[in-house]
Amino acid sequence: MAEIKEVSKKEAGTPQGAERTRPQKVYTPDVDILERKDDIVVTADLPGVDEKNLDITLEKNMLTIYGRVEADSLRMHRLAYSEYGVGDYQRTFTLSDEVDKDRIQATMKNGVLRLVLPKAEGAKTRKILVSAEAEA
Amino acid sequence: MLWTELDRMGSFIDPWRSLERLNRAAAGLVPAAAPEFPAVNVWADGDSAMVTAELPGIDPKAVDISLTGKSVTLRASRQPDDAKDGESYHRRERWYGQFSRTIDLPYVIDAAKVDARFSRGVLHLTLPRAEEEKPKKIAIKTE
Known part of the structure; x- marks a missing residue:
């Protein structure tokens, strides 16, 4: 039987004293970050975000994902029961490796963003072979 | 008054x-x-209900929706991408596994008129009330 997984959306924070211009809730999306040999893959759950409303910015080594959600207009209906809130998504990461900014790839499928950040040539890990010297 | x-x-x-x-x-x-996965919202008007659920990364064809009288059950699963050799996860927050969620409505659902749409990872399920269940208006005749 499937184990019960509890879910709740966490609201994203704002810098101290700052307010958002749009009076809407902003949530922190759940992400997976996988480091591979030549790239870093960021997978983020952004349900309700259209690819047109997604902003991905990389400034120095700060990666910001912002997804805007257009709320469905259900004027004829009223919310009878609610377990989750609808709002935008925002998350910022600092990347440790130098990323090749020109080759970043982003794809959206079924509300999931997949961001492939290739490592810059200089940042790729080089394996240093240790050779054993013949003992005298 | x-x-x-x-x-x-x-x-x-x-x-x-x-x-x-x-x-x-x-x-x-x-x-x-906290609610079970997936969290659901229920919208209502007089004759129908709209259930929305956030199911990012789930293939809409793999979502199983079954109806029995007053309740609707959603079933699906999401498979994890396991790290291969030489790969490592920095973070792993996304949800994986199987789920089954049943929502009970206060009326019998008209199974023939149920509409399910899936867009951008959000499921919209329209569940109309069965015709024979709807309240009837009775006109009063005056003699």
Whole structure:
């Protein structure tokens, strides 16, 4: 039987004293970050975000994902029961490796963003072979 | 005065109120519990309900929706991408596994008119009330 997984959306924070211009809730999306040999893959759950409303910015080594959600207009209906809130998504990461900014790839499928950040040539890990010297 | 009375009467027969009460009562029994995956919202108007659920990364064809009388069950699963050799996860927050979620409505659902749409990882399920279940208006004849 499937184990019960509890879910709740966490609201994203704002810098101290700052307010958002749009009076809407902003949530922190759940992400997976996988480091591979030549790239870093960021997978983020952004349900309700259209690819047109997604902003991905990389400034120095700060990666910001912002997804805007257009709320469905259900004027004829009223919310009878609610377990989750609808709002935008925002998350910022600092990347440790130098990323090749020109080759970043982003794809959206079924509300999931997949961001492939290739490592810059200089940042790729080089394996240093240790050779054993013949003992005298 | 008359209107407030009517309003009170109206809310008394409103089945959604009882659903809300039920859910509140249930919430009281399990304090501070987060909802099960997936979290659902239920929107209502007089004759139908709209259930929305956030199912990012789930293939809409793999979502199993079954109806029995007053309840609807959603079933699906999401497979993890396991790290291969030489790969490592920095973070792993996304949800994986199987889920099964049943939502009870306060009326019998008209199975033939159910509409399910899936866009951008959000499921929209329209569940109309069965025709024979709808309240009937009775005209009063005067002699």
